[in-house]
Amino acid sequence: MDVTPEVVGFSLIILGILLLIGKWMRVFTPFFQNFFIPSSMIAGLIGLILGPEILGQFGIHFFDEGGAFPQVMIDIWSELPGLLINVIFASLFLGMTFPSIKKMWEIAGPQITFAHFISWGMYVVGISLALLVLTPVFGMNPAAGALLEISFVGGHGTAAGLSGTFEAVGFEEGRDLAIGLATIGVLTGVFLGMGLLNWAARKGKTEIIKDPSDVSEDEKKGLIAKEDQQEEPAGNQTTHSEFIETLTVHLGYIGVAVTLGYLMLEGLIIIEEMFWIDEIEILTHLPLFPLAMIGAVIVQLFLTNFVKHDVIDRGMINRIQGLALDMLITAAIATLSLTVIGNHLLPFLIMAAGAILWNIVAFIFIAPRIMPDYWFERGIGDLGQAMGMSAAGLLLIKLADPENESPAKAGFSYKQLLLDIFVGGGLVTAASVPIIIAFGPVPSLITAAVIMTGWLLLGLFYFGKK
Structure with a gap:
């Protein structure tokens, strides 16, 4: 079957149906509800089970070698994350009001410090594992040292968005390993977060707490009661629909942000080729999405300073971003290569264990010493994000501080x-693989260790003393 517009369209429709099935499975399955498993992950797992990696392995083929799906559909899904990640990152800062750096630092300084400490520590742990075990014992590419930060802090979007970079540096298996690690991170993060909430409630480690068992049934199912459905509007109209639909305008601004990012990336590649392409190749392998994020900042600053009308509504941007993220996670998990993970199972488990252990140690022993107040409420959000999803971090903050009595949510x-400009999917994350290849793992480890130590000292001796 050839790739045609009809096949592409039908592939998106099937993806939507999988998401709907995942949603209703969550509504009727207490296990998924109690541990807040996202519907997109359930949908992706359904696609994985019905695809060539599981159903196809039993010799059940409805279409060629794709299990319940045509192979061309699997191929289309595998390309979607690399496209959708640009939409997600271009949506990060559109429609936002940028506070002053001073105000951000006053409110969020401890969380910024702790989040950077965790992220740079992921490189220290990952590259150390690569130098000591992954490369000498299992023969893995040294770039595997970047997988922990890419997968756990960056999440599914970053992991899938870097597939082109992995291929460019000869580390093709990195894509599947990264997505697999991101899946482990999110699942473990939810279990870990809920366990820590119960631990904090029993031990008196928090100033504010909400028993996770008190969450309403509607919240667990991911539904909003009818009387509360207007509490968070989907988005406000900023244009008259008879002239141009508001959704169209917002998609257009996302497109402008992505285009600016593309132009910046091409310019950086030209500069690299002119001056030092013979020695190193970093920008050549840099993906588009971190530049799309910077493009969004440029667009928003221009609109804020030079356009008198509020033409971008943050609620509308959130809906577009949410749709792109749901589709990305579903497509990424559905096209995951279990064969690649199986071939690297032991190093995969070592990396997963290293990242999880690092997060636990950092949260329990470092967060209380960095956060001047509300350490648990602040730190649990950073822990959730460091396990693969910003949404998980916000969920855990909501459970720990339902009335927003602490500065955790604002921070x-x-x-x-x-944070996102640099790590967790930002410029450093995107460039980490080509940097390790270009300069080697040892200089990369030393650099990461120095930066991590700098953030730790800042947290201990500046915020920790307050």
């Missing part, structure tokens, strides 16, 4: 502005 939001 978490402000933190993104000074």
Whole structure:
């Protein structure tokens, strides 16, 4: 079967149906509800089970070698994450009001410090594992040292978005390993977060707490009661629909942000080729999505300073971003290669264990010493994000501080502005694989260790003393 517009369209429709099935499975399955498993992950697992990696392995083929799906559909799904990640990152800062750096630092400084400490520590742990075990024992590419930060802090979107970079540096299996690690991270993060909430409630480790068992049935199912459905509008109209639909305008601005990112990336590649392409190749392998994020900042600053009308509504941007993320996670998991993970099962488990252990140690022993107040409420959000999803971090903050009595939620939001630009999917994350290849794992490890130590000292001796 050839790739045609009809096949592409039908592939998106099937993806939507999988998401709907995942949603209703969550509504009727207490296990998924109690541990807040996202519907997109359930949908992706359904696609994986019905695809060539599981159903196809039993010799059940409805279409060629794709299990219940045509192979061409699997191929289309495998390309979607690399496209959708640009939409997600271009949506990060559109429609936002940028506070002053001083205000962000006053409110979110401890969380910014702790989040950077965790992220740079992921490189220290990952590259150390690569140098000591993964490369000498299992013969893995040294770039495997970047997988922990890419997968756990960056999440599914970053992992899938870097597939082209992995291929360019000869580390093709990195894509499947990264997506697999991101899946482990999210699942473990939810279990871990709920366990820590119960632990904190029993031990008196928190100033504010909400028993996870008190969450309403509607919240667990991911539904909003009819009387509350207007509490968070999907988005406000900023244009008259008879002239141009508001959704169209927002998609257009996302497109402008992505285009600016593309132009910046091409310019950087030209500069690299002119000056030092013979020695190193970093920008050549840099993906588009971190530049799309910077493009969005440029677009928003221009609109804020030079356009008198509020033409971008943050609620509308959130809906577009949410749709792209749901589709990305579903497509990424559905096209996961279990064969690749099986071939690297032991190093995969070692990396997963290293990342999880690092997060636990950092949260329990470092967060209380960095956060001047509400350490649990602040730190649990950073822990959730460091296990693969910003949404998980916000969920855990909501359970720990349902009435927003602490600065945790505001600090978490402000933190993104000074975190995502660099790590968790930002410029450093995107460039980490080509940097390790270009300069080697040892200089990369030393650099990461120095930066991690700098953030730790800042947290201990500046915020920790307050």
